[in-house]
Amino acid sequence: MIVSNTTPISNLLHLNRIEILQHLFKKIHIPPAVKQELEVTFSAHSKWRQCLKNEFFIIRNIKNPLLIRQLRLQLHPGEAEALCVCMENKADLCLLDDKDARVIAGLNKIPVTGTLGILIQAKNKGMLDSVKYSMDELKNCHHFWISNAMYKKVLELSGEKSMDSS
Numbered sequence: 001m002i003v004s005n006t007t008p009i010s011n012l013l014h015l016n017r018i019e020i021l022q023h024l025f026k027k028i029h030i031p032p033a034v035k036q037e038l039e040v041t042f043s044a045h046s047k048w049r050q051c052l053k054n055e056f057f058i059i060r061n062i063k064n065p066l067l068i069r070q071l072r073l074q075l076h077p078g079e080a081e082a083l084c085v086c087m088e089n090k091a092d093l094c095l096l097d098d099k100d101a102r103v104i105a106g107l108n109k110i111p112v113t114g115t116l117g118i119l120i121q122a123k124n125k126g127m128l129d130s131v132k133y134s135m136d137e138l139k140n141c142h143h144f145w146i147s148n149a150m151y152k153k154v155l156e157l158s159g160e161k162s163m164d165s166s
Helices: 006-014 019-024 032-042 046-053 065-072 077-089 099-107 115-124 131-141 148-157
Strands: 002-004 028-030 057-059 093-095
Touching: 002 006, 002 077, 006 019, 006 032, 006 115, 006 131, 019 115, 028 032, 028 077, 032 057, 032 077, 065 077, 077 093, 077 099, 115 131, 115 148, 131 148
Parallel strands: 002 028, 002 093, 028 057
Antiparallel strands: none
């Protein structure tokens, strides 16, 4: 089972490349808070609507309200619910970007990848020509924060080189 938080889905919708998720994963489970967060920005987005209609994104309700309350002390609603779904269902992978959420996932032995890992996989499978182009668009147009060190590491892992030497 693959579970996702809001940001990887949101980032790929912003890039107009949600099909990357569809090629990499058969289905993605999302909790209600993630669906609500995505609806704020993408309620009229045709690809988002189509993914819901085709049940590519499966809404998974939370069974343990106490666990949610504990996780909400440190995390946003979508992150807390996504991790709760992972723990309740022994998920194979959680898609999330937030550093604090990744720490909690690690403590609970939940495998994680985020937007950048997804872009690297897409490049390696021939679905993307340039990870750099996608990272630059996310950084410059969609408020996606990435450190210089991580930016360079992603370029290296995707077989691309930085245009600058900084």
